[in-house]
Amino acid sequence: MTAIKNAIVVGGGIAGPVTALALAKAGIRAEVHEAYPRTDRSGAMLTVAPNGLAALETVGLRDRVEAVGNPLRTMIMEKGNGKTLMRLPSLPGLPLSRVLYRADLFDAIRAGAQEQGIVVHDGKRLVGVEEAADGVTARFADGSSATAELLIGADGIHSLVRRLIDPEAPEPEYAGLMSFGFGDLTGAYRPGEVDEMHFAFGRHSFYGYWTQPDGSEVFFSNLPQEEPMTLAEARAVPNAEWLAKLRAAHAGDQPGERMLRAVSADELVLTGPMERMPKLPHWFRDRMVLVGDAAHAPSSSSGQGASLALESAVELARCLRDVDALPGALATYERLRRPRVEEISEQAAKTNNGKTAGPVAKFLFGLMMPIASRTFLQPEKMFGPVHRFRVEWDEKVTA
Known part of the structure; x- marks a missing residue:
């Protein structure tokens, strides 16, 4: 028996529709409410890594996203003058990462979700919530509302749901x-x-x-x-x-x-x-919970923002499917996700420090990288724990 029967998903970008699809697979009805009149098509390009493609496969969207993305087989690290420092091939046994425009990823996810029966309401900007013992009501700027047993904030790094859960939550x-x-x-x-x-x-x-x-x-x-x-x-x-x-x-x-x-x-x-989002004290409260960038946005240097959001969408649905009591399901979701996403975010922050380093530090880094590439900076050691990760949908979650 699932912890809930229905949910409101706030945010129609990457994490929102995938969360609704995963919930539907778990037997939970969810509708998506997006603030903009249509899906936000801003932004440049991003990568969906093998671990993100695995999450998309769980909800039946992998083929659609692979079709609109360009495969990435090799990353080449260079000095500013174009001299190669190291080559990082993709890991054997995994699908190739896909590089695509953010808007194309949005379109693929939105279209795929709607084809599978997910209802998306555009132009529904959240302005507040009203909580009760047995449910939560979302109030929107156009005067409309929606009520369900759980409200899921998939509304990005500048999340309103995050502030509603914890008014003292840190800013990006x-x-x-x-x-x-x-x-x-x-x-x-x-x-x-x-x-x-x-x-x-x-x-x-x-x-x-x-x-x-x-x-x-x-x-x-x-x-x-x-x-x-x-x-x-x-x-x-x-x-x-x-x-x-x-x-x-x-x-x-x-x-x-x-x-x-x-x-x-x-x-x-x-x-x-x-x-990036620093560590949050709280991912959930009562009948509200965060997913994706609203909870754990790493900087784009990680190459994992979209993939981690997709993983969390699937993991949240799995926990709600297998853990009967709502507080326990949300606590289990946070326990399973927090260590992984925070470790990746911290590593990306270190990468950013290298990007802002001065000329001397970059010169020394360039001298060390060819040596490091033969020892600890090997593709499997660098990317294996991240790219080979899977949210095992068919395994039962233990609270």
């Missing part, structure tokens, strides 16, 4: 980096293999680039900036000003300098400040 933590991207460039550098991604420690800014199947190139940069800015504040700065800063930061980098000379300010995509 700025990593000291602003993220920018350019997509669909053509002829800006020598074309590479379509299943390789290059990551370079530039003189003043970490950057990456790769070739897409259509022959166009993609470029991103993590620009160090000490003063934090909100996304709105960053977007108020003219693109031409940001592009000038990027060109100055990548002067002398190859192919970074060439690629930035080949673009215009109109092509710049500002993805905003790189942030």
Whole structure:
């Protein structure tokens, strides 16, 4: 017997519809309520790793996401001048990670969920909740409401549900980096293999680039900036000003300098400040619980934000399926998820420290990496515990 029979899911991005699908598989009816009139299509590109694809397979979405994503076979770490430091091939026995636009991932998940009967209500911005002994009611800005036995906050790193659960919860933590991207460039550098991604420690800014199947190139940069800015504040700065800063930061980098000379300010995509969620004191309270970025957003340096959110969606449904009492189910979910997501988030924070390091530290790092790649920086040791992880749906959860 499940802990609940129905739920409200707040947030229609990545975690929300997958949570509803997993709940349906567990015999729990859930409807998704999204704040925007349509799914948010902002953002640049992200990766769904093998562990994320495994979670998608559980809810019947893996094939759909793989079809719209580009496979990633090898990561190449470089100096800013293009000299290879190490190559990191994908792990044997696992599906290849998929690299895709955030909007394409949203579309694939949304369409797949609706095909499987998940109801998604757009334009439902949560403004408050009313709790009772046997349920919780969500109030929306348009005056409507919804009531169920559980409210699940899948509303992202700036979650309102998180603040409702714990008004003293910490805010997202700025990593000291602003993220920018350019997509669909053509002829800006020598074309590479379509299943390789290059990551370079530039003189003043970490950057990456790769070739897409259509022959166009993609470029991103993590620009160090000490003063934090909100996304709105960053977007108020003219693109031409940001592009000038990027060109100055990548002067002398190859192919970074060439690629930035080949673009215009109109092509710049500002993805905003790189942030992560610090450890939360509480993931749930009474009849409200968090899933995905609302609970455990790592910085994008982890390459795991989407995949961890997908894992948590499946794990939450599994716990609600197998643990009869609601408090016990939510506590078990948090116990199973917290150590893994916090470890990955902490490791990504260390990576960010390397991206903001000065020229001397980067020089020493470049000297050490070829040696490290033959010892402890081997693909299986680096990625095995993360990429080989599975939420075993068919195994019963013990409270």
